[in-house]
Amino acid sequence: MTSFPRPQVPFEAPMRVEADISGLEVVQGEVPEHLDGTYYRVVCDRAWPSYVPGDLFFNEDGMAMSFCFAKGRVDFRSRYVRTPRFEAERAAGRSLFGAYRNPYTDDPSVAGVNRTVANTNVFYHGGKLYACKEDSPPLLLDPVTLDTIGLYDFEGALTARTSTAHPKTDPVTGEMVFFSFQAKGEVTPDIAYYEADPAGTVIHEAWLRAPYTSMVHDFCVTQNFVIFPIIPLRAEDEWLRRGESHYKWDPDEDVYLGVVPRKGSGDEVRWFRGSNRFASHILGASDDGRRIHIETPVGRDNFFPFFPWVDDTPYDPVTARAFLSRWTIDMGAPGETFTEHRLVDVAGEFPRMDDRRETLPHEWGVMALNHVPGDDAPGSGFRWIAGLDLTSGRAPQIFYAGDDCSVGEPVFVPGSPDAPEGHGYVFVVVGRHQQMRSDLVILDAQRVDGPPVATVALPFRIRRGLHGNWVSGAELRTRTA
Template sequence: MNIRFPNNDFTSFEAPMRAEIDLDGLEVVQGAVPQHLDGGFFRLIGDRKWPSFVENDVFMLNEDGMASCFYFKDGRVNFRMRYVRTPRFVAEEKAGRALFGQYRNPFSDDSSVAGLSRGTANVTMLVHGGKLLAMKEDSPAIEMNPFTLETIGEYDWDGKVTATAITAHPKIDSRTGELVFFGYCAAGPATTDIAYYEADSNGRIIHEAWFHAPYTCMVHDIMVTQNYVVFPITPLRHELEWIQRHEPAFKWDYTKEVYLGVLPRKGRGDQIRWFKGPNQCHGHTIGAYDDGRYIYADNTFSKRSFFRFFPNIDGSQIEPAHTMPYAKRVVIDMEGQGDGFTEQPLFEYPGELPRIDTRFETVPYSFATMNLLDVPGQERVGGGFQWIATLDVSGKGPSKILYAGHNCSIGEPQFVPAHDEAAEGEGYIMAVVGRHEQMRSELLILDASDINAPPVATVALPFRLRSTGHGYWYGGRQLRGETNLLGAW
């Protein structure tokens, strides 16, 4: 059987790599890696092992998960990359061909894999309770060895998690080390069931609650404070009859209102309170906190889904400007009598993949970093994310913007504190930059206080890394299970 990826000549920067890699002692071509950095910068990318048999496949969402890590110790950086061996990956590896069909559509699969988990584990790497998990929101988590990236298997918190799907965006409470996570379509494809869980600092499930969303849709992320969890229900809708007819699994419905479901932390499903607002699409959480009465929940929002391959529900033409996400603050009055919420813009330029100093997860914060899609008036060559920004969401400090260069692509930036006692935002920003003309990638380590200064270090890779979903820094003590709280050492 001939193996060929459609519409791919293997000269594109984003062509499949299909390679597992071990490379010790990466070259530092500029600056010096801080000697005290001890831990790993974990990233997940999608990288299909076998060509899809589906025409116009949603490649970036429907590819095999490839886990990678830059391991730091004593000023040296090693690199490792491994496929996440999901049940899906193992079945296709044995068959030597693709067996799973359209994105989020079990009705399109080869009959030989009926009932097998379709998860690709290609979005987020989580370390909690000494376990490393690869996550994708439509399936169970996959446990991996944090030091070798070898796959251990599906993980369900010792049978305590019964939801069939688990989010790729859990949150770790910065005060308690508790894990807050959820699953949507938790009872199966295209259901309104949402399951909400909390695990203690040792990884033991201590809370579970189920409720129904107002309509079936993608619920990609949540906003968590000390006292509340906010579930954004925005109308990137998902209906069973669509996938049965082999139509796109998700469509944008501009007729539906947005709902923000607010639950008290460790609350029951029947305690959820729904707040309504104008039609728009949520992206990724920046940060969130509450003062006992008001919830301040920061997220990226666009007029419709960022993903243009999901059509409008009526087949109308997609306006590119409507897909551009902007950072906004949602304010919810938990003592008010109404069911609305207010919005405040946080940043003037469109961007995504926001990150904070996660030592301030669930509590008041000010520092954030994110990638930008456009900076009007600045020259650029190429498309996509080519800028990194830092901003003070309180409005008290200046924002800074770094253009990473022509014909490049930037992965999600990650903040790493300079030391355990560092002030908020004192430390480094790590980001992988793809240099398309040179067909290689590099890891930038920037001073978070001044990203326009020369990099602290530039670590070169002699090959390219495809665009990624998300990346996280985990310090050595986190990897060894000694703490769940972000720290370098």
């Protein structure tokens, strides 16, 4: 019999697998029996070959996933988010939508169809599970089955055309604070700011315009302020019409931080300005009534190699490294500047905090790393997890996933509802590239550099993901949709 060699499949190749697995294998340690809840995450997983060559993975279909914990057992489920785009392509049996955030490149048959792929975050509020990408209103999912319920505009209260994938929940009031950028359509500079009560009903809306159109991927919320970072990943309609990238890095443009009082109006925005630099995800923010403190990874240059420079400067992985830093805005001082102080000497992204301290002063954090001192390996993949003490100045605790492995975004899970800040677990999905499969690794949040509490094995690989969240069993029992 003639045998044919199987082509080597890259670890990040599309999976296209919707799965149900009862009782994942625990290959190391023990899953804490008191963990009761579900870890939701979403990955980018293209259902059909791209309509245009060389498209971004950011433009791939969203695959929602759940790890359900009960009495030491972990069950897994994955389902495509049935967006209008997904359903249109499924009916046609091929891809129809063009380049990332560029409707000019679509098949004419889908003109006017919502283009979102809902592949950026899955979060829970007011008894509802949301899947979201920042180019559209969110979609609701069934928290148990992950079946798609449909697009959701907050009962008509979302007047903007988009909604962030990074809402913040105020632990004091239970309100969800969120926003929209490019809120009147692609490449518009408009931002809409919303707050929803604990039940998910919108109770506040305000509109403002940014100094220029940019990717406002994340934002900051404190007890007294909301802050919108305007970073020079700019967008222009003429680029889209020419079939170019939606975003380009402009090294000559400044950074702006737009500060609005909580439940304030757009007319109250105060803009603070700083020199060119990169930042994206926010670890946390707080204020003392006058000074606002923001922790975010900051780089000297564009972090994303797939978004080109306006002047065709080549990507530099060294200047692109981002280091967790603290920005401080003094609302009581004259002028329009803010200060920056680097907190760590390890580079990375995907910072997370104990979400119970969102909007409040906080001392603990965690993030994925793509460079540590002494590492000279090529590439910029995320291979480490760092546990961070934000007040003592102690060196980060570092977990190394292993040779030829990758890590996703770490997520904090409280050890109990009343556990002190940062006491509990860190969940991280680890890609075992040689074995072509993934593990869910559970770390002790106070000893991130110690042996894992447990390693839960999947029999296949999970593609790179963006974001996810832990939802307790008590919260899930309040579901309304």
